[in-house]
Structure formats: structure tokens, C-alpha cells
Amino acid sequence: MSDFWTQMPEMAARLDAVRARMRLVVSGARFPLSHAVVSLIDANGKMLRPAFMLLAGGFGRRRNVDLTGLAAAIELLHIATLIHDDVIDASPTRRGAPTLHTAYGAKDAVLAGDWLFSRCFALAAQSSSPGNATLLASLISALCSEEIHQDLERFAWPTSERNYLRKIAGKTAALFSLSLRAGAVEAGASPSVVATLTRVGYDVGMAFQIMDDVLDYESTEGELRKPVGNDVREGLCTLPLILALEAGAPGLRPLLGPAAPNDDSVAAIVAAVRDSGALSSAKARAATYTDRAMRELASLPRGRAREDLHAIVGRLLTRTF
């Protein structure tokens, strides 16, 4: 379990219950690769999406509603996408352990992801209203579609900030937003609280993704466990690069070609983006979303649920500044 929750033992315990449910879903039936998927569940990170869902449940009238099943479904979907990501990227390891793809081949890894997808949808259909099950399925399809768009745009270096914002809105922001919304709906929160939480999720997701994209230009390898400049290496044009290009960072444009840049080019691109002041500008954009999220949070009914959500959003969005 991530250290993220040590200061909130109750949430840590509830997330343990979600994780236990996830293991149960995966271990049941006659699924031959259960142990491998269970390892992925055990190595899983902060579990932010289920945590947001559980927190949103605290705003409802039905305080005792059990959101464990739906929270497990949303996090298992995340695991399913990780399995397919590893096949797609042919990654040999994930968090130090061999990927399913490495251990069992691409065929069984694709099938294991498909298996998990359908288990999740079954769980979501069982554990929630048809509206939320539909919403969850629609969101996943939107995420896949967005990933394909992104893949088709690789190394084309599109420079529209608006296009970038739309992409992350359909990805991270939509997922955070859905987690809060679904939790609130299932717990019977009022329509205005549901609407506010939906907006909070959107704003938190936008800020979170922008900061994540900034970190790729800022962190040293140890912190993120991935090389700096990973996005540009993969041909992805994120906000820091877009803002640096807009600011006319000298020598930057010619470094961006139609194929993966070599290590020297990546270093030069990262340096040019850093020197351009684009990271501060991007952080300012993130801060705008964070501020809005905080204002919206302040308009929610007072109480434990609001305090907890406030604390987590604060820690999440200030992790490096």
C-alpha cells in the first residue's frame, strides 16, 4: 500500500477492503492467471479513483451505502488498462516484477486484460445503478478513443493549448470526475452536491494531469522512476512543450522531428523548455484549476467528508510545490 494514506488510517482501511474485493473478483472463477493479476493488485499505487469515490459517498444521505464493489470495479478497470498498456509498449517489467506479457506472451496478456474488463463491467452492473454502469463503460471507451487520437498525433507536435486541454479533460479529468460523481450518486447526494463534486473532480483532474506533465520535464530519474523527457521521447506534445513553443523558445522547433529524438535531442528539448519559463506558466494554469477546485469544495456542506476531501486534494496538488 502506498504511504499516501498513512495519515488517514480510516481511508487506508476502507481501501484495504476495496483491494480485498478486487482480489476476490480476480481469484474467483476458473481464471488461470489469477495469481499474476493479484500481484498487480498488490503492487498497485495510491488508489486515488476508489478513494475519491468513497469520499464522495460521505456527502450522501445514505451514509451506510456500500461502495466497495463499485470502487473495486473502477480500480480493476485501471489494472486492465495497465495489462494492455504493457502489451502495447512491450514493457518487460512493472514495479520490478515481470509483466504478464513477458511471463505468458502477448496472446494471454491481451485475453487477461479482456477478461478483467468484462469482470469489471459485470461488477459495475451488479454494484451500481444502470446509469453509473453505463457512465463507467462510456468513460472507458472515451479513454481508449483518446489514447488512439494521441497515438495518431505522435511526432506531429500539435501546438494548440486548447487541443491539449480537451485531451486531458477527456482522460484524467473525466476519470476523477466520474469517481466523485458516481460515489455521490450511489450514496444519494443531492443534485447540487453531485454537480459540485463532478466539477471538483474535473478541476482536480485537470490540475493533476498538468502537474504530472510538468514533472516529466522537472523531476530527476529517482523521483518518478522514469526518465525525464519521457513524453517528448514518445512523441507526445504536452503543455510545457506547447507553451515553450508559443513563447518562441530558441532552437526548440528544429529539434522536433517525425521520429523519436535521441538522448542528446531529448536533453536539449528538456533544457529549452525549462529555460523558456514554460514550466512556471504551466504551473500557473494548474494553479487556476486547483484554486477553482478549492473554491468549489468550500461551497459543499461542512463536515467530515468535506474536510477529508479538502485534505487529500491539497496534498495531491501540492506534492511538488
Next chain:
Amino acid sequence: MSDFWTQMPEMAARLDAVRARMRLVVSGARFPLSHAVVSLIDANGKMLRPAFMLLAGGFGRRRNVDLTGLAAAIELLHIATLIHDDVIDASPTRRGAPTLHTAYGAKDAVLAGDWLFSRCFALAAQSSSPGNATLLASLISALCSEEIHQDLERFAWPTSERNYLRKIAGKTAALFSLSLRAGAVEAGASPSVVATLTRVGYDVGMAFQIMDDVLDYESTEGELRKPVGNDVREGLCTLPLILALEAGAPGLRPLLGPAAPNDDSVAAIVAAVRDSGALSSAKARAATYTDRAMRELASLPRGRAREDLHAIVGRLLTRTF
């Protein structure tokens, strides 16, 4: 459209409506590979699963229930698995056209399959009772799990007839069974009719799959558009081979090794299976399921729905003998 339905113009028209709904699902949203998935829908075969679902709807009290959405969902799931199958097998073409995998690469093909999976589940959740949405999702996970089992058993040549029957029960039979069951449930058929149709679907599926496996040893290349002995080439041990081994077909066992047999070995295996009388034995097993399906059909309420279902089951299971 397949020629299969030319003698049943009403069903052909209803399946056209299902196909139109499938196209609509795929064309909506902002999905970048719609055209490629639409081509797969256009090239699609008999659409047996949606046809069975629509036919089962005729046994319900709610004669006007619209099963188009659920029927489209079940057939789109089939298309999603085809897309992933082509990635897994690295197939260059399907029905003469380049596969998604060939045209856009493995990454976008995996994502396109995932996209379609989640669109289907959203459609199923919208178009049916939560019970049927859950059933559909559970069935898909069972199919994936079965495929993995099958993959792990390749070239191990397990000789248990019982094991074989269990596998096809969880695969083809479960899918046919679900199609009939879900159609009947949505249309408000009585519990006893639902139970009978569920059994009919199971028996038809068992007979259909056994005959399919027999055909792989029987057909010439032209008929099936795939080489004879395809299963054994891929290391799959189907009923004809199991029965031939049980019958002690001379010289057969030593031909079955831990890797893909060459063309000569395949020809020798196919000949040994044919000479052993295993094909007649396998057909007798299929006939047992067919007979049972026909008896069960005869116990259903008289009328147009029963006549149509009877006609289709008859044509399907007697396609080559």
C-alpha cells in the same frame, strides 16, 4: 449479408436493423478508427447470436419489445474479440481486407478492441435489465478465461472427452444459450420457456461446435476458406482427435509433439483421424445434442417463433450432412 437468411426475409430485415444500430454505435463519438470497424461490421457473417436473441424475443408476452440494442451489443462484442484475435494471431487480413492491426499497428488495434468492448457494455447496460448486462459481461469473461486455458494447453494434447465438452460448453454453448435466454427474458417470457430456451441454446451450441471441429478434419480448403487440420496445426486437441486417440488409431500418438507439426505430419494426423472412424463417432455425439435440442424445441409453445427457431436450428446443424 450472408446468404443464410435469404429464405427468411423478415429476419434478414431485422438483422439489417441490428447492423445499422451497430454502425451507429461505432460511428458516433469522436472515434478515429470508425471506418475500419464499420468495414468489419459490413463484412460480418451470419449474425447467429443476434438472430437467436431476436427469435427468442418472439416467445415473450411483450411482443413489441425492441431487442435491437441488446442484439447489437452481443454482436459488437463478437467484433471486438475478432479485432483482438487478429492482433494476437498477427493476421494480415480478414475476409480479404487488411486487419486493423495491419493498417494501424498493434497498439491502436488493442485500444480499438477495448473501445468497442466498453461501448458494448454501455449499450448492454442501457438496453437491458441489469441482470442481463451482468450475464453478458460474465459470459465474456468466461470466454476469455477459456481461451487462455486453451492457449496454455496447446500442444499438451489432453485426451479427456469430458474436458473437451466442458470447454466448448463454456464457449460456444454458453454464447448461444445466453443469446436465447437474454432475448426471452427481455421479452417477458415465462420462467419455464426461458429455462427451455436456455437449454436449447446450450444443446445447439454443443452440436454446432462439435460439427465445426469435425469440419476441420473433413472439409477441403475451398469450403471453409481455411486449411484442413488447422486445429491440430495450432496444437488444439478437439473431439475428433480425442476419439481417434481413444480408439487407438495406429501411429497417431507419436505424431503429436510439443511444437507445431509440419505439413506432412498434419496430413498424416488428419488421415489417421479420418481412418479411425472418429469422425462418425464425433458426429454421433453432435447428433445426440441436436436430437435433444429438437425435443426441447418441440416442448415450447406452438407458433411462428417456434417454427422459425426450428427451421434455423435444423439448417444450422445439418449444414454438411
